[in-house]
Structures are given as C-alpha cells and as structure tokens.
Amino acid sequence: MADEPYAIELRGICKTFGSIKANRNINLTLKKGEILALLGENGSGKTTLMNMLSGIYTPDAGSVFINGAKVTISSPEDSAKLGIGMVHQHFKLVENFSCADNIWIGARDKGFLLKKDRYKIIEDMASEFGFEIDPRKLVSMMSVSEKQTLEILKVLYYGASVIILDEPTAVLTVQETRKLFDVLRRMKESGHSVIIITHKLNEVMEISDRVAVLRKGEYIDTVVTSETTEKKLTELMVGRKIELNINRPAPNKTKPLLEIRNLTVLNDEGSVAVDDLRFYIRGGEILGVAGIAGSGQKELCEAIAGLRHVERGKIIHKGRNIAGLPPKTIFEAGIAFSFIPEDRLGMGLAPNMSIVDNVILKKYKYGTSPFVDRKSGRVEAEDIVKRYEVVTTSVDAPVRQMSGGNVQKVLLGREINASPNVLITAYPVRGLDINSSYLVYDTLNAQKAKGVGVLFVGEDLDVMMELCDKIMVMCHGRLMGVVRAVNTNKEELGLMMTGALDLVNAKEDKPAGIAVDSALTLEEWEREIEAEDKEVDKND
Amino acid sequence: MIDPIELMTLFLFSIIVYSIPLLYGTVGEIMVEKSGSLNLGVEGTMAVGAVIGYIVGCRADSIVAAMAVAFAMAALVGALFAFLTVTLQANQNVTGLTITTFGVAVYFFIGNALGNKWPQFQDSPGFAEGFSVIRIPFLSDIPVIGKVLFSHNIMVYMAVAIAILCWFYLNRTVPGLRLRAIGENPAAADSLGVKVALNKYIHIMVGSGIMGLGGLYMGLNMGGTFEGSNCWINGYGWIAIALVIFVNWSPAMAVAGTFVFGFFNTLRMYNGALASTFPEVLGWLDDIPAQFFSALPFIITLLVLIIDSLRKNKRSGQPKAIGLNYYREDR
Numbered sequence: 014m015a016d017e018p019y020a021i022e023l024r025g026i027c028k029t030f031g032s033i034k035a036n037r038n039i040n041l042t043l044k045k046g047e048i049l050a051l052l053g054e055n056g057s058g059k060t061t062l063m064n065m066l067s068g069i070y071t072p073d074a075g076s077v078f079i080n081g082a083k084v085t086i087s088s089p090e091d092s093a094k095l096g097i098g099m100v101h102q103h104f105k106l107v108e109n110f111s112c113a114d115n116i117w118i119g120a121r122d123k124g125f126l127l128k129k130d131r132y133k134i135i136e137d138m139a140s141e142f143g144f145e146i147d148p149r150k151l152v153s154m155m156s157v158s159e160k161q162t163l164e165i166l167k168v169l170y171y172g173a174s175v176i177i178l179d180e181p182t183a184v185l186t187v188q189e190t191r192k193l194f195d196v197l198r199r200m201k202e203s204g205h206s207v208i209i210i211t212h213k214l215n216e217v218m219e220i221s222d223r224v225a226v227l228r229k230g231e232y233i234d235t236v237v238t239s240e241t242t243e244k245k246l247t248e249l250m251v252g253r254k255i256e257l258n259i260n261r262p263a264p265n266k267t268k269p270l271l272e273i274r275n276l277t278v279l280n281d282e283g284s285v286a287v288d289d290l291r292f293y294i295r296g297g298e299i300l301g302v303a304g305i306a307g308s309g310q311k312e313l314c315e316a317i318a319g320l321r322h323v324e325r326g327k328i329i330h331k332g333r334n335i336a337g338l339p340p341k342t343i344f345e346a347g348i349a350f351s352f353i354p355e356d357r358l359g360m361g362l363a364p365n366m367s368i369v370d371n372v373i374l375k376k377y378k379y380g381t382s383p384f385v386d387r388k389s390g391r392v393e394a395e396d397i398v399k400r401y402e403v404v405t406t407s408v409d410a411p412v413r414q415m416s417g418g419n420v421q422k423v424l425l426g427r428e429i430n431a432s433p434n435v436l437i438t439a440y441p442v443r444g445l446d447i448n449s450s451y452l453v454y455d456t457l458n459a460q461k462a463k464g465v466g467v468l469f470v471g472e473d474l475d476v477m478m479e480l481c482d483k484i485m486v487m488c489h490g491r492l493m494g495v496v497r498a499v500n501t502n503k504e505e506l507g508l509m510m511t512g513a514l515d516l517v518n519a520k521e522d523k524p525a526g527i528a529v530d531s532a533l534t535l536e537e538w539e540r541e542i543e544a545e546d547k548e549v550d551k552n553d
Numbered sequence: 554m555i556d557p558i559e560l561m562t563l564f565l566f567s568i569i570v571y572s573i574p575l576l577y578g579t580v581g582e583i584m585v586e587k588s589g590s591l592n593l594g595v596e597g598t599m600a601v602g603a604v605i606g607y608i609v610g611c612r613a614d615s616i617v618a619a620m621a622v623a624f625a626m627a628a629l630v631g632a633l634f635a636f637l638t639v640t641l642q643a644n645q646n647v648t649g650l651t652i653t654t655f656g657v658a659v660y661f662f663i664g665n666a667l668g669n670k671w672p673q674f675q676d677s678p679g680f681a682e683g684f685s686v687i688r689i690p691f692l693s694d695i696p697v698i699g700k701v702l703f704s705h706n707i708m709v710y711m712a713v714a715i716a717i718l719c720w721f722y723l724n725r726t727v728p729g730l731r732l733r734a735i736g737e738n739p740a741a742a743d744s745l746g747v748k749v750a751l752n753k754y755i756h757i758m759v760g761s762g763i764m765g766l767g768g769l770y771m772g773l774n775m776g777g778t779f780e781g782s783n784c785w786i787n788g789y790g791w792i793a794i795a796l797v798i799f800v801n802w803s804p805a806m807a808v809a810g811t812f813v814f815g816f817f818n819t820l821r822m823y824n825g826a827l828a829s830t831f832p833e834v835l836g837w838l839d840d841i842p843a844q845f846f847s848a849l850p851f852i853i854t855l856l857v858l859i860i861d862s863l864r865k866n867k868r869s870g871q872p873k874a875i876g877l878n879y880y881r882e883d884r
Contacts, residue, residue, distance in 0.1 A: 067744070069881060090746035105741035107734050108873065118734040119745030120727055127725050171745070 018081030020045045020175055020206040021066065021097075026075035028061055035061040039075070039232045041225055043175065048197060048207040050221035050238070052214075052250055054446035058230040059210045060102070063177050067099035068092035093119075098168025102179040104160050106152045113148040116167050139166055143199060157306060158189040165196065176200065177208045182216055183472065184306050187507035194220050214243040215475075226250055251447055259454050259479040261498075262462060267296035269528040270466040271317070271348075271435050276326035276336075278309070278316045278490075286312035288490040289326070291526040294435065294466035299457060301481030301498065302470040305510050309490035310470045311352070314439050317468075318350035319343040330435065344375075349433035351425050351441060361424045364413035368394040368405065371412055372427055397426035401452065421445060425453065429460060436460055439470035454480055474503050485526070488512040495525045558697070560830050564823050565701040569709060570774065572815030574599075576712045577767025578793030579800065579807045580719050584760030585631070586797060587723060588753045589736040589874040592634055593649025595764055596790025597656020602627030602765020603772040603785050604660045610769075611672035611777075616683030616707065619674075619769060627765020628758040630656060635757040639750050642878045657784050664779040674777045683707065684773055708770045715763060719804040732756055736872030739879035749879055764790070788851065795854045798861055802870030814850055821846035 021043040028036040036058045043049050053059045064070045066077070068089040077084050079095050086092050092099075106115050113135040117123065123131070135148040144162055152160060161181060168176055178197075182190045197207055197220060211217060217224055218238060226233040226249040233249050248254055272293040280286035286309040294300045304310055315321035317328055319340035328336040335343050344350070351361060362371050373390035380386050394408040401422040405415050412420055425441055438457070442450040457467055457480070471477045477484055478498050486493040486509040493509040494516025508514035517525045578595050585592045592598070602623035610619020634652055637643040664671065674680045684706050693703040723729040732752060734742040739749045772785045792814060800806035820827075820838075824846060828839035 069744075088746070089744045093746055099744070101744070105738065105744045107737040107741050109737065109869070110730075110734065114730060115734075115741070117727065118731055118742055118747060123727055125726055125728070127727055127730055167745075 017045065019043055019078070020080065022078040022081075023062075023066075024076050024078070026062065026065065026077075027073045028058075028065060028070060029073055034230050036065075036072075037230045039227070041232065042235070043206050043208060044223075045206055046201055046204050047222040048201055048209060048220055049235075050217040050224045051208055051210045051227065052212075052217060052224055052246060053227035054229075054250060054448075057227040057250075057446075059227055060179055062227070063099060063179060063208065063210065066092065066097055066175075066177060093171050093173070096172060096174040097177065098171060098173030098175070099177040100161065100164040100168060100179065100181060102183070104164055106160060106163065108153040109151060111149050111151055112146055112155075112163050112166075115152060115163060116170050119167075119171060135166075135170075138170060142166070142169060142196075144196070157184045158186075158192070161185070161193065162196075169200075174204070175206045175208070177210075179210045180212070181209065182211060182213060186305060186510050187474070187503045188511065190216070213473075213475075214246055217246065218243060228252055247447070259451070259476065260458055261480060261482070262458060264295075264299075264461065264482045265297040265464065267464060268530055269293040270296045270331060271468075272327075272329040272528060272531060273317075274327050274329075274527075276313070276316065276328065277324040278312045278321055279324055280309075280312055286490050287316065290487070290490065290492050292485050292492065292495060293526065293528045293531070294468055295528075296434065296464045296466045297461055298482040299461050299467040299469050299480060300495075301477040301484040302468065302487060303474060303477060303484050303506055303510060304487035306472070308487045308510075310439060310487065312490070313487075314350065314352055314437050314468075314470060317343075317348065317437055320350075341378075344431070347432075347434040348437065349428040349431050349435070350437045351428045352437075352439040362412050362420060365411050367411060368398065368403075368408045368423055371423065372397070372430075375427060375431065393427075393430060397423060397430065401426045401456070422449065422452070425456065429456065433465060435466045435468070437468045437470075440472060441469075442476070443472065450476075474506050478503070478506075486510055486516075492517055492526055494519060555826060555830055557830055560823075560826055562697050562700050564819060564827070565697075566704075567819040567822060568812055568815040569701065569705065570815070571818040572811040573709050573712045574767040574771040574774070574789055575793055575796060575811040575814050576716055576807055577770060578764050578790055579796040579811060580712075580716045580804045581760040581763030581765075581767065582793055582797045583800075583802055583804055583807065584719060584763065585757050586802060586875055587732055587736045587872055588756040588760075589739060589872050589877065589879070590634070590638060590753060590757055591645050591649065591876040592631075592652070592757065592761070593646060593794065594630070594634055594652025594656065594790075595793050596784075596786050596788070597653035597659075598627045598630045598634075598761045598764045599768030599771070599786045599790050600656040600660040600784055601630050601768070602762070603768030604663050606765065606769040607674065607772050607777060608663065608667075608672065610680050611674050611677045614677040614679035616680050619680065619683075620708070620766060623765040623769035624762035625765075627768065628762035630765075631758040631761025632754070634761070635754045638878060639753045639757075642880060645876050645878070653790065657786070660784055660786075661781075665781065667779070671779045672777075674773060708766065708773070711766070712770070713808060715766075716804045716808050719763075723804065733872070735879075736874055739874055740881075743879070743881060764793075767793075792850055792854050795858055798871075799857045802872070814853065817846075817849045817853055821849065 019042045023039055023041040026036055026039040039062055051059050061070065065072050066086065068086045068091050071087050077086060084095055086095065113131045116135055117131055132148040139146050144166060146159065146162055146166065152163070155163070165176070181193060185193060200207060209220065221238045223235055223237050224241065224246060225235040226246065228250060274291045276287055276290045277285060278287040290313065302310055312321055316323050319338055323336040326336065327334050330346055330348060335346060363374065369387065369390045372394045373385060373387065377385050391408065397403065398405060398408060403419045403422050405419060412423065421441060425438065428436065441453050445453065457469065461467055469477070469481055478501065481498045483495055484498050484501065484506065485495045486506060488510055489512065493512065493514065496516065505514065509516065523529065578599060582592065582595050605626040606619045606623025609622040610616060630652060634648055637648045638645050674684070686704050686706055689703040693699040723733060731742060731747050735747065735749055735752055743749050768786055771789065775785055796807065796810055796814070800810035824838040824841065827835045
C-alpha cells in the first residue's frame with residue numbers, strides 16, 4: 014500500500030487574514046478510504062484549512078496534491094472537479110427550494126428546461142446510497158438532520174470522492190449522530206475518503222481511523238486513533254496537560270426564585286415558540302435547558318428578560334409576576350441575561366464600541382450627574398479584563414476586533430458584575446476553546462455558590478450532564494420533562510429532545526416543573542391563571 | 554354625450570395603455586431583484602432608455618432602432634450599477650439613488666441641449682407607423698374585448714410577452730433556478746460552481762434593458778414632446794419598485810398588479826366623461842379635484858405598501874439575500 018498515492022496531500026499551506034496568521038505551514042495527508050478527524054481548538058485554523066480545499070479561500074503559499082498530482086484550487090468549481098465536496102457548518106442551502114432543486118442549482122448537462130424527472134433522479138440516487146429523503150420537500154420544512162443529509166447527498170451527486178464535514182454533529186441529537194456515523198461508514202466502505210472536523214473527543218475515538226491535530230494555526234501531529242486516548246489528544250490539542258472534569262458542587266438550595274407557569278410566547282414569524290411551558294429555578298442551583306436548536310430556547314430567554322411579548326402565562330420572580338414588565342425593571346430586580354447567538358456578536362454588546370462603553374451601556378442611567386461617568390466604567394472594564402483573562406489590546410478598542418471567546422467573556426462578566434440573583438445564560442461556551450470553556454463553568458459555579466439561580470441553555474449534552482443540577486428538556490417549545498443530571502443519560506435526553514419520550518407526568522405525586530414549596534399554593538395558581546384567561550377573553 | 558358602451562371600451566383600453574410602462578418597469582426590476590440586487594435606480598434607468606432610444610428612433614426613422622437603443626442604453630446604466638455594486642461592492646441603496654439622479658439628469662441634459670431641434674416622432678413616418686395600432690386578425694373583431702385587448706401597438710404586446718417569458722424563465726428553466734438561488738443564498742450557488750458575479754451582471758443588465766423599453770413607451774405614449782419641467786417617467790419608476798413587492802416578485806402577477814395602477818391613472822383622464830355619461834352612479838367623480846387624481850397612483854402605492862406590511866406570511870417571493878453584496882471570502 015505504500016506506493017498508493019494519498020487522496021489528498023497538503024504541503025506547507027499558509028493563509029493570512031490581515032494580521033492574523035490563520036494557517037502556518039500545514040502538512041496533512043488523507044489516505045483513500047479512510048476517515049480522518051481534524052482536531053483543534055477554536056481559532057486553530059481547521060475551517061480555514063478546509064475552505065482552501067473547497068475553493069472558498071486560496072492559500073497564500075504551499076501546494077496541494079490530489080492522488081499524487083499537484084493541483085491548483087482557485088474556486089469551488091475547481092474543487093468539485095477534483096472530487097472534493099464540503100458540508101459546511103452553516104448549511105449552504107436555499108431555504109425555499111425543494112431538496113431536488115437545491116441539487117439542481119449546480120446542474121451542468123441537464124438542458125435548459127427544468128424537467129419533472131429531476132425528482133425521480135434524486136430519489137433513485139438517494140436510495141442507492143441508502144438515504145431516506147423526499148426530493149420534493151422544501152428545505153425550510155426539514156429538520157437539521159435532514160438538511161445535513163441533503164448536503165451530503167449534494168456532494169455525492171456531484172461525484173465527490175473526498176467529503177469534508179465541518180462540525181457535523183454540533184447540531185444533532187445522539188440518535189441522529191449515530192445515523193450520520195452509519196452513513197459515513199457506508200461511504201468509507203464504498204471507497205470515499207472523509208475528513209471530519211469536530212470538538213467532541215468521544216466522537217473522534219468512535220468514528221475516525223486517524224486524527225490530525227492543529228494548534229493555533231500550526232500542524233502538530235497525525236496519530237492513529239486506535240493507538241491514542243482522549244487524554245493524549247487533548248494534550249496535543251491544548252499543548253499541555255489539562256483536567257477534563259467539570260466540578261459540580263452540591264447545590265445549596267433555597268426556595269424557588271423564578272417560577273414559570275403556562276408560558277406561551279410567539280416567535281418572529283408569529284407561530285408558537287414556547288408552548289404552555291412551566292418550570293422553576295431555585296437559588297443555588299443550575300438548571301440546564303436542553304433541546305434541538307430552535308426549540309424555543311431563544312424566545313424563552315427573551316420572554317424572561319422582557320425583550321419579547323408574553324402571550325399567556327406567568328413569570329413569578331420572588332413572588333412578583335414580571336411578565337410584561339419593561340426590561341429595565343426586570344434587570345433591576347436582579348435578573349441578568351447573557352445570550353450568545355450563533356454569530357456571537359448579535360445580542361448584548363455593541364460591536365463598534367469599546368469594552369468601557371459597553372459596560373457603561375448598562376449603567377449610564379444611574380448617578381446624579383447629567384454626564385456619563387466614564388471613570389467607574391473604566392474601572393469595571395479593567396476589572397472584567399483582569400478577572401476573566403480577556404485578551405485585548407486595550408479596554409478602549411472596539412469589541413468587534415476581539416475574538417469571539419473574549420467577546421463572550423466581556424458580556425458574561427458585565428452581567429455577573431450587576432450581581433444578579435437569577436442569571437440567564439444561553440450558549441455561553443458556544444465556540445469557545447477548552448480553556449475558556451472551563452473558565453466559564455467555574456464562573457457559573459461561583460455564582461451558584463453565591464446562591465444565584467442559573468438558567469443554562471446549552472448545546473453539549475456531555476457538559477450539561479456534568480455541570481447542571483437538573484436538566485429541563487424542550488421539544489417544539491413544549492416541556493418534555495425535568496430530570497436530575499445524575500440520574501439521566503444521553504440516550505434519554507436525546508429521545509426527549511426529539512419528542513419521543515415525555516416525562517412530564519412520569520412521577521405520579523409531582524408533575525414536572527412545579528415546585529412543592531411554590532410561592533403560591535396550587536389553588537392560588539389556578540385562580541391566577543383563570544383570572545388571566547378571563548382577561549384575555551374579554552380583550553378578544 | 555358619448556355612447557356608454559364605447560366609453561367603457563375606451564376606458565378599459567386605456568387601463569391597458571397606462572399599465573404597460575409599469576409592467577416593463579416592474580418586470581425589469583423583478584429580474585434585477587431576483588439576482589439579489591435592489592436597484593432603486595429604476596426611474597433613472599427608464600429615463601435614459603427613453604430619451605436616447607427616442608432620439609435615435611426619430612433619426613433612424615424606425616421603432617425597432619428606438620427599442621434596441623432604449624434597451625441597450627438602459628442595460629448600459631444597469632452595467633454601471635452592476636460594476637459599482639457587484640465588482641466594487643458599493644452600497645446598493647446609495648448606488649440606486651445615484652443612478653436615478655444621474656438618469657433623470659441625462660434626460661434633461663439631452664432635452665435642453667437639443668432645444669428647438671427636439672424631434673417629434675410623428676414627423677418620422679417609419680417610426681410613427683411602427684408605433685401605430687396592430688389589430689390582431691379575427692380577435693380584434695370581437696366587440697369590446699377586441700378593442701380592449703387586441704388593438705394595441707407592438708410595445709403593448711411585447712410587454713405582456715416579456716412578462717410571461719420572464720415568468721417562464723424564472724420558474725421553468727435551469728438558468729432561472731440558478732438565478733433564484735443566487736438571490737436567495739449566493740454562497741450556496743457559489744459552492745455549486747455557479748458564477749455569481751457573471752449571473753448578476755447579466756440579469757441586472759437585461760432587467761435594466763426591460764426598464765428602458767418601459768421608459769421609451771412612456772415617452773411615445775405622451776406624444777414624444779419634451780417638457781422642460783417634467784420628466785416623462787414622472788415617478789413611475791418608484792411605483793414599479795413598490796409594485797414588485799405588491800406582486801410578490803412574480804412577473805405573471807405583475808401583469809395583473811399593474812392593471813390596478815392603470816385603472817387609477819385612467820380614472821384621472823376619464824373622470825369627467827364618466828361623470829357625464831353615468832350621472833346617477835358616477836356623478837360624484839366630477840366633484841373630486843383633478844389634483845387628487847394625479848396624486849392617486851402614489852396614494853395607492855402608499856396604501857399597497859401598508860397593506861403588504863400587515864399581511865401575514867408575507868413576501869414569500871422576496872429573495873433572502875436582496876440588498877446584500879456577495880463577497881466569497883467574507884468572514
């Protein structure tokens with residue numbers, strides 16, 4: 014086998030964006046018919062490297078060999094011709110096109126007219142590879158897993174022999190991930206080569222033949238998966254030994270701080286996003302919220318923070334209903350809100366303003382002077398930078414110039430500095446590397462020890478099971494149950510997330526999401542809700 | 554006193570006559586917007602096509618030359634828009650507004666420069682002949698409908714044909730599918746090897762060319778006289794942009810949508826006649842000041858946009874990437 018050329022070989026690849034060296038002198042090999050995992054922290058240049066194979070970027074230096082022959086890839090078209098197909102982290106699909114039409118966009122030899130037989134062709138091809146997909150289904154109606162299948166189908170249709178997947182499992186449930194891995198193994202058997210980018214070490218161990226590790230834009234090593242361990246891989250990735258356990262101090266629980274009943278909230282399109290939801294958070298505990306992306310997490314957080322209209326239901330904070338109150342009142346009552354959206358900068362911070370100004374944003378109203386108190390803002394900004402190890406050139410530099418992880422630290426730091434009693438945090442470690450993630454976990458645990466009730470909306474089930482005390486699962490905005498983190502497993506959570514398992518009434522004596530020592534008795538709750546419904550009827 | 558049937562026939566006939574410039578403008582803008590570009594320069598593009606096409610048509614004594622030049626000149630303006638927004642990545646809104654100012658200025662510049670030498674197309678026999686009514690055999694003999702639908706000049710038939718062709722192109726052909734994909738998600742199209750910039754150039758230019766034909770038609774319809782104070786296009790380019798939203802980016806719907814505006818425009822011309830012919834039912838039309846009728850198309854535009862904003866599940870036809878420039882290496 015030594016004579017067989019590599020499917021892909023990269024030699025000395027460099028790529029620079031402005032002053033950032035995203036890739037420095039990278040060497041990488043991919044054998045035919047193998048699954049190679051590409052491992053590295055965020056900002057280590059994995060996606061950049063793969064985008065050069067897919068023709069999105071062009072390398073500044075270095076050469077690419079495909080099947081032993083030197084090639085130049087200067088556009089996605091070149092890449093496709095060479096048999097490389099990439100499934101991007103953010104799907105490149107047209108939402109209001111059907112499955113078949115999304116593939117047909119790239120059709121070359123299909124004539125001028127759009128013929129009906131395209132549905133049949135796609136269906137036949139899908140079943141040949143063992144996929145189940147309806148070629149007429151609109152992408153906007155598809156689940157994340159279906160969209161991913163379509164992306165894979167697309168690259169296979171265009172004859173890719175090398176398939177690159179950029180964090181394919183980040184948005185999938187456990188069951189969906191298993192399905193995806195079956196697909197990948199089938200593709201490997203049929204002679205395709207696969208590169209898979211992922212953060213999750215257990216998945217790397219499960220699916221890959223070899224692992225290539227990048228660190229801060231540099232190539233570190235390639236190891237055979239069967240000869241390594243998760244611990245060794247982490248060390249390669251981070252560059253030093255690291256403890257992979259999250260602490261979970263025993264909760265020091267108080268009475269319920271925040272109680273939510275019958276909460277219904279609409280999304281931007283006007284359809285129900287949070288559906289008759291109920292749960293409660295005690296002081297001194299971390300409540301995780303699990304669910305497939307877009308199951309109403311965002312709308313729930315916004316409703317609590319007062320940023321979204323509450324259609325129906327109560328949000329009782331320390332015995333007072335805060336539903337419908339302005340965000341400022343809610344914030345002053347001690348409910349802090351840090352939401353990290355997918356693009357990481359969208360909510361909470363003004364990207365063109367400095368750390369100091371962003372800190373002042375939340376406190377400029379206080380004090381007696383008509384002028385802004387910049388001095389205390391600066392002190393606080395410097396404190397945040399020091400305490401959370403924020404990497405920045407200056408507290409006066411625009412927030413947008415910092416890396417995503419540092420931006421997140423500033424946001425979280427500002428919210429915690431307001432010394433809240435309820436902290437709502439959504440995706441606080443989204444895209445953070447291991448070191449920064451652990452810093453965030455420690456910070457949340459410190460808040461918990463102070464008696465703060467923490468609502469943690471997360472993506473990574475492994476992390477949630479280690480960090481949270483209880484996990485609430487949502488599916489299409491509905492409560493599927495609240496489970497103790499020590500008593501559950503990923504399979505159970507995955508089933509609940511897809512709506513296959515409903516544990517709301519699993520315990521006979523205590524329905525999920527209702528505290529036994531609620532601020533109001535059951536009769537009082539019923540009376541409250543009834544009164545409100547009457548109000549709604551009257552208004553209609 | 555006019556015969557009521559004859560009046561109604563004329564009224565309906567005029568609706569179509571007045572809808573056509575908007576149809577050209579709307580269909581042209583749909584083609585541009587479907588490529589993901591919001592071109593606010595419709596007014597200026599129509600003006601340039603109109604004035605240069607008209608002058609050349611008079612000199613060459615041919616409506617074919619007039620149409621060809623109107624299309625080409627407007628397409629050239631489109632190329633300018635494409636160069637600025639696609640190649641140089643300039644802001645589309647600002648560029649479109651600039652194109653409008655520029656195009657209308659070109660119209661006045663040429664008109665004022667020619668002064669007394671401004672030609673009348675009625676003096677060019679070939680041109681005037683080309684713009685005269687073509688009666689479709691048999692169909693035009695049907696009472697009322699024959700006159701309303703099948704006794705128009707070549708540019709009216711062409712407008713409807715272009716609208717239907719564009720609809721077919723967008724919805725039933727592979728290049729049309731590609732174009733829509735670019736307007737929705739250029740990165741998706743790019744990743745499948747579709748040439749995004751080239752496609753944008755082509756469709757911005759073709760769409761602009763169609764607008765230019767609408768400008769020419771407006772000029773001819775108004776008798777081809779240059780007035781120092783008023784541009785032929787007179788705000789219709791802006792109405793076309795609103796109409797694109799109203800017809801949900803569908804060229805086929807545009808045919809129907811423009812008739813709404815043609816109706817109100819015709820009302821302005823016929824309100825007196827309608828009032829005197831049907832005094833009991835429509836007598837009140839006489840009491841409304843003429844200025845109100847002139848303002849009506851713009852008031853209706855405003856109402857249409859308000860209603861459209863209130864509609865649930867709206868704008869399904871709006872390209873998602875509209876107004877956003879595409880740069881492949883964007884991080």
